[in-house]
Amino acid sequence: MIVPINKNISIWKEHNPFEFEVINNNLNPLGVSWNSINPLFNRERIEIRDRWFDILNDSELIRKRNDSDGYYRVVYVQINMETGEYYIGKVNRPNWRELKRYQGSGLKFNAKFKKDKDKFVRYYIATCETQHETEELEASIVCKELISDEYCLNLVAGGGGTTNRPTMSKSREKKRKYMLDHPEQYRPMLEGAKKAFQSGDTPSLRERSYNIKKSMNTEEHRQMTSKRIKKWIKEDPEAYAQARKRNVESIRSEETKAKQAKSRKKWIEENPKECKAWQEKFLKSRTTPEAKAKRKASLRRWSEENPEQAKANSLKRSHAAAAKRVRGVCMLDLQSGEVLKAFSSGLDAAKWLVEKGIAKNTNCKSSISAVCLSKPCANGDIERKPMALVGSFRKKLSLKIKCCDIGQKLLILS
DSSP: OEEEOSSSEEEEEEOOHHHHHHHHTTOOTTOOOHHHHOGGGSEEEEEETTEEEEOBOHHHHHHTSOTTTOOEEEEEEEEETTTOOEEEEEEEESSHHHHHHOOOOOHHHHHHHHHOGGGEEEEEEEEOSSHHHHHHHHHHHSOHHHHTSTTBOOOSOSOOOSTTOOOHHHHHHHHHHHHHHOGGGGHHHHHHHHHHHTSOSOHHHHHHHHHHHHHHTSHHHHHHHHHHHHHHHHHOHHHHHHHHHHHHHHHHSHHHHHHHHHHHHHHHHHOHHHHHHHHHHHHHHHHSHHHHHHHHHHHHHHHHHOHHHHHHHHHHHHHHHHHHHOOOEEEEOTTTOOEEEEESSHHHHHHHHHHTTSOSSOOHHHHHHHHSOEEEOTTSOEEEOTTSOEEOOOTTSOTTSOTTOTTSOEEEEO
């Protein structure tokens, strides 16, 4: 009977006919496993890309131990029976306990194995006499075509040396170089991951996002990122500048801003205490003497390096501040209350008064006060200044407030 695992791996089992007869006749009330009693009656073989290997049980492994040095040199395959993912590796160990304890060294496989240890089944498929033979056999099985399978958990081709073991840094560099030189082999894996993480909000996606955030907050990751960015700036400054420009444009887009606002609002609603603590921490970090001094020194240094932009920013800030304080001014007809002329600010009204020869200077306070002077009379009427515009407030406002006070809407009456 052949059990297909995926397109590259299948398992063949030859069952004992007597076992089938016992099971079919319900003569096994104690639930005894015939495989454990007499495994020779139930042989298993595994097919890997049209190559068949005998699955070795424990007794066969013990008999195939190397007589010269006592080592076990074995090639094995780990299979996740639920997902169909698999990993093929080799192991060279001096005793039985270490052989059974060793599961595999692949980075991707270890990450999967830690999460679903109970779902993986290990099959020993071959034994060798020397370490060099295990390397050659693994290299013949784990080829480029096998790595291109999205279910394969091997990241590099087989045959990595154990006779001349490299250092950890050299091994990482070798793996990195191989992955960069053979991107086509990882396309199915990336497409499978993309499909899995675009299927919606899942526990695996949440766990992955949490692990990424946790690793990115470590000091080691920050130093590694800083080192990589500095190297990038030094080797290719133009590409770095273009990437920064694209990043800024993406951050400033309306779609990104709306997405950030929605995410921030959701986080505030779900975590009110954490949000309050973060706001206090953020405010405290910005108002400390050290932060103020650092910000002041940085602004001074930038102003010296970019004088024109600093001047433009200064004018922009002054105009923005003035726009917040400015209030409109209207000229009204005393008889009908009709608006005769509207000014955007008191300064514009003062300039108009100077142009008409009514005021002497464009000082907002003195010019408008001179022509808008008013006094309350005993009978409640307004005493107006002759030969000039006369100012007055409505009855709801106090007559003691000056016309040029900030925050009040000025009325120039003629």
